[in-house]
Amino acid sequence: MKTIVLYRSKYGSTKSYAEWIGEALGCEVRDAKGVKADELLCYDKIVYGGGLYAEIIAGVTLITKNIEKLKDKKIAVFTTGITPLDCRAYYDGEVLEKNFKNGVPENVKIFNLMGKMILAELSLPHRLAIKALKKIMSGKENPTDMEKLLIELCDADGDFTDKAQIADLVEYIKG
Ligand SMILES: Cc1cc2nc3c(=O)[nH]c(=O)nc-3n(C[C@H](O)[C@H](O)[C@H](O)COP(=O)(O)O)c2cc1C
Structure with missing residues (x-):
């Protein structure tokens, strides 16, 4: 069985998880930038990780755009973000709706992992985007619980990555 771990990561947390997963599975790990779906056809199991941005x-x-080509593969997709993992309405609702418009295919399982946001390390556009989001949310008269959480998350400044979080995904891919 041939397995590959692919990732896209701007600030490094998804890359760290990808490397830990690759180490645990003893398989190849690659930055997904420029990778074409045809290059994945020789693998039986694919792990894909990406940082969450809006x-x-x-x-x-x-x-998602190549799901037909990849329909006989066992696929795990993991997200890396700063939203607490108990916000299931967020992960199982908004995140899936935005990324899997036709629903999550049967051969794909989703995992959510905690990433990092170090405000001092953010690019200027990202810093401005976070500032603008906080301003918009703070201006709401009756913010929902999710909007209140978003305001808090704009100030989340820390590294919440933890190697132990890969356990379920690794077990799933090995199984
Ligand atoms: C502009 C911006 C937007 C973000 N949007 C989200 C989001 O929608 N949900 C979330 O949980 N985290 C969000 N984050 C936090 C990132 O997902 C988090 O920093 C993650 O660890 C980034 O992955 P990377 O280190 O692999 O790039 C955002 C961060 C930035 C800077």
Whole structure:
């Protein structure tokens, strides 16, 4: 059985998880940038990881736009974000709706992992985007619980990555 771990990562947390997963599975790990779906046809199992940016899983269209070609593969997609993992309505609702418009295919299983956001490391466009989001959310008269959480998350400044979080995904791919 041939397995590959692919990732897209701007600030490094998804890359760290990809490397830990690759180490645990003893398989190849590759930055997904520039990878074509045809290059994946020789693998039986594919792990794809992407950082969450405005609910979009970075680069996941490599999987979602090629799902027909990849339909006989066992696929795990993991997200890396700063939204707490108990916000299931967020992960199972908004995130899936935005990235898997036709629903999650049967051969794909989703995992959510905690990433990092170090405000001082953010690019200027990202810093401005976070500032703008906080301003918009703070201006709401009756913010929903999710909007209140978003305001808090704009100030989340820390590294929440943890190797232990890969356990379920690794077990799934090995199984
Ligand atoms: C502009 C911007 C938008 C973000 N949007 C989300 C989001 O929608 N949901 C989330 O949970 N985290 C969000 N984050 C946090 C990132 O997903 C988090 O920093 C993640 O670890 C990034 O992955 P990377 O280190 O592999 O690039 C956002 C961060 C930035 C800078």
